[in-house]
Amino acid sequence: MTAGATGGWHVATVVGARPLTRSARELTLSVPGLEASSPGQHLDVRLTAPDGYQATRAYSLAATGQAERADLVVDRVPDGEVSPYLVDVARPGDLMEVRGPLGGYFVWRPGDPGPVLLVAGGSGVVPLLAMLRARRASSSRAPFRLVCSVRGPADAIGREEIDEPTPGVEVHWVFSRESPPGWPTRPRRVADDDLAAPGFTAADGPDVFVCGPTGFVEAAAALLTGLGHAPDRVRTERFGGA
Amino acid sequence: MDRPAHDAPLDGNAVAGLLGEAFAFETTLALVRCATCGRTDVVARARAHVSAMGAIVRCDGCDAVLLVVVERPDGTLVSTRGAAWLRAPRPADRPY
């Protein structure tokens, strides 16, 4: 139907749904004709109401490398048009349309030697989780540091998997509203100390990927350039919102 | 109604799907030169405002409109009036 780079819309069937937190759910889609994706890419998801009204939103791929399958993690935006449906309503057998895999810029290539500094706010962890999974599944030894900012422990998407000990991968959690019991620091926002770690400073020249709500991304990117990271080494993926 | 246009901006990368309907190459890795201020960078690093109508891509330097993308039943329309030029990425720019 299209001569464009995307290959147009594919029909997707929900084949799995798994709650991850009180507001986030993993959805697995079966998508005949969908090419395998690269870590960091996203899909456009299009829903059509019975009256023909359509809404399209972008969702990152949480896992990559497998054709004809899409793993999404959607966090509910209260009063949102699309996310409450994907988190609370969609169930196996439901149909939607997807376009992708999309984007060549916010992508980590497993052949890159690193180091890689990943900075996530909330559901912004989703494309970074795809990068982490790709690194763990490959022979890459690129040093990874993942900084995850979440409101509280109950909001941390994929925490157990992310925390799995892996040589060369360090994970640093920042709790912004509520710290877990016994956690050494009080709730706070991401600051310079979270971002500047040995091996991942501006002098080490890491590739930096920052993802999350627009306000979080802009604040974190400003801290990073303040720490001396070259703006063109800091790749951002703004999810929208305030 | 779809998302209001005053919403916080996204990155040009978010418009990959829309632009991909109109161009046969990975547009977000294409270089675009702002006709207003001369800034030259990949489309992915511009600012994007996405709505039900399509998308407006603005220069990250001077906020001038670079590209307007409109989805219509007869096809996807891209106005490039604010861009001095757009250069398709070379194969080496492709990550996959």
Ligand SMILES: Cc1cc2nc3c(=O)[nH]c(=O)nc-3n(C[C@H](O)[C@H](O)[C@H](O)COP(=O)(O)OP(=O)(O)OC[C@H]3O[C@@H](n4cnc5c(N)ncnc54)[C@H](O)[C@@H]3O)c2cc1C
């Ligand atoms: C490239 C890309 C990848 C994305 N990947 C993911 C992903 O993997 N998982 C995921 O959950 N979301 C992701 N998003 C965000 C997603 O596209 C939607 O914006 C989000 O689900 C809200 O859609 P909605 O229709 O529910 O809300 P809308 O009806 O669009 O918005 C309702 C209100 O919520 C605000 N709002 C919109 N988006 C957000 C947000 N992200 N955070 C806080 N407030 C918001 C709006 O300003 C508006 O006032 C991604 C966005 C982009 C651009």
Ligand SMILES: [Zn+2]
């Ligand atoms: Zn400009």
